[in-house]
Amino acid sequence: MKISFELKTIFSVQASVIYDAWLNSEQHSSMTGGEAHCSDQVGGEFSAWDGYISGRNNSLKPNEEIIQEWRTTEFAANDEDSLVKITLKEIEGGCELTLNHSNIPVGEADYEQGWKDHYFAPMKEYF
Numbered sequence: 235m236k237i238s239f240e241l242k243t244i245f246s247v248q249a250s251v252i253y254d255a256w257l258n259s260e261q262h263s264s265m266t267g268g269e270a271h272c273s274d275q276v277g278g279e280f281s282a283w284d285g286y287i288s289g290r291n292n293s294l295k296p297n298e299e300i301i302q303e304w305r306t307t308e309f310a311a312n313d314e315d316s317l318v319k320i321t322l323k324e325i326e327g328g329c330e331l332t333l334n335h336s337n338i339p340v341g342e343a344d345y346e347q348g349w350k351d352h353y354f355a356p357m358k359e360y361f
Contacts, residue, residue: 236316238336239346243354247361249322249329250297255360256320257291257300265360266353283352289315298322304335306343313339 245252255261262270268283273291281288286307293301299322303315319334335345 236336237338237340237342238334241333241335241346241349241354242330243358244325244328244330245357245361246328248297249324251361252322252329252331252357253297253300257294265357267356268352289318292317308343309339316345 255265257272257274259270259272262272262282266282268286270280270282272278272280272282274294276291276294278291279289280291280302287304288306289302289304291300291302293299300318300320302318302320304318305313305315309315314337316335316337316339319336321332321334323330323332333349335349338345
């Protein structure tokens, strides 16, 4: 059985700022503190956190949604990629980000806490 979870957080910037930063190598690196190589194209490949994370953009809806195939160096070679869906919703004073992470192989790290510690916390400081 695969693992999945959903997280929500609010940032005090517009959805377009988060969307653009997520798909831009320099900004993604700056907002997380780990080196990233990103693509803003459907089918484009990316890596983050100094190569620990890698994947591909499956679907992009500007300023609204990013869907990516996603894996870490801890995945076994025969593990399917997991799926990360980021939904951005404009709210008064900023943006609500909803992250759905699914198809995670059983026995992997606690990615739920990882998203909080290694993405959301540094992003809040950056923005």
